[in-house]
Amino acid sequence: MKNNVVEATFTDSKTEKYYAWRASNYEALSHWETEPHEEAVRLAGAREGQSVLVAACGTGRGMDGLAKAVGPKGRIEAMDLSSAMIEQARAKMEKMGLSDRVHFRQGNVRSLPYPDESFDIVYNGYMFDLIEKKGFVPILEEMRRVLRPGGKLVLLNMSKPDGRKTFFERIYRFTGIPCRPVLMAPYLESLGFSDVQRRYKPVPARSFYEKLVGLLWGQEIVTARR
Ligand SMILES: C[S@@+](CC[C@H](N)C(=O)[O-])C[C@H]1O[C@@H](n2cnc3c(N)ncnc32)[C@H](O)[C@@H]1O
Numbered sequence: 150m151k152n153n154v155v156e157a158t159f160t161d162s163k164t165e166k167y168y169a170w171r172a173s174n175y176e177a178l179s180h181w182e183t184e185p186h187e188e189a190v191r192l193a194g195a196r197e198g199q200s201v202l203v204a205a206c207g208t209g210r211g212m213d214g215l216a217k218a219v220g221p222k223g224r225i226e227a228m229d230l231s232s233a234m235i236e237q238a239r240a241k242m243e244k245m246g247l248s249d250r251v252h253f254r255q256g257n258v259r260s261l262p263y264p265d266e267s268f269d270i271v272y273n274g275y276m277f278d279l280i281e282k283k284g285f286v287p288i289l290e291e292m293r294r295v296l297r298p299g300g301k302l303v304l305l306n307m308s309k310p311d312g313r314k315t316f317f318e319r320i321y322r323f324t325g326i327p328c329r330p331v332l333m334a335p336y337l338e339s340l341g342f343s344d345v346q347r348r349y350k351p352v353p354a355r356s357f358y359e360k361l362v363g364l365l366w367g368q369e370i371v372t373a374r375r
Contacts, residue, residue, distance in 0.1 A: 316364075
């Protein structure tokens with residue numbers, strides 16, 4: 150498969166250490182990701198009583214919207230490599246009165262500890278941009294395995310407008326930033342997911358910081374059905 154993204158520089162153990170350090174300030178330094186999460190939750194279209202897997206839940210962005218949508222009869226399974234990020238998400242859900250329907254688990258999405266066909270929706274934000282290229286297909290296969298037939302996969306990633314190499318990709322490995330832009334729709338198509346749709350979202354230029362970030366990368370929301 151043609152793959153126009155650069156290789157990741159982080160391993161899982163480096164990622165875990167990095168997010169143990171970032172957990173307490175993560176949201177303050179990536180606020181432009183809030184609106185794409187809101188849109189991704191809307192596109193997920195969760196309904197009352199449904200089961201949702203939030204893979205790599207981080208501090209729980211998007212999870213509150215999903216938990217409200219599935220209601221008290223629904224179920225949210227949330228997992229992440231980083232227990233520090235999970236603790237932030239857990240505190241947030243408790244504060245919002247939503248912890249009755251959310252179950253947390255520390256784990257690796259490479260091996261999802263759930264039975265086949267157990268979720269209506271798999272929701273995953275800003276994780277594939279950390280994962281090495283050869284990990285994409287096995288992880289997507291795991292996500293497909295746990296989705297019910299007709300279930301929806303929603304991926305939100307650091308991305309770029311098209312397949313051309315960007316300035317940030319040229320400097321990425323020298324920056325110390327763990328994430329780089331990815332393009333996930335072609336993988337979903339090649340794995341036989343249906344109704345694959347990609348929406349590209351530039352970073353809004355509301356502050357000097359956002360203007361700078363917006364020159365370096367953008368974001369994509371990719372939805373598909375099993
Ligand atoms: C950039 S943060 C995004 C967190 C959250 N999804 C969000 O959008 O705010 C990436 C998250 O992915 C998690 N992660 C990375 N690789 C993972 C893996 N192999 N299994 C589970 N979680 C992983 C990290 O621990 C971190 O919490």
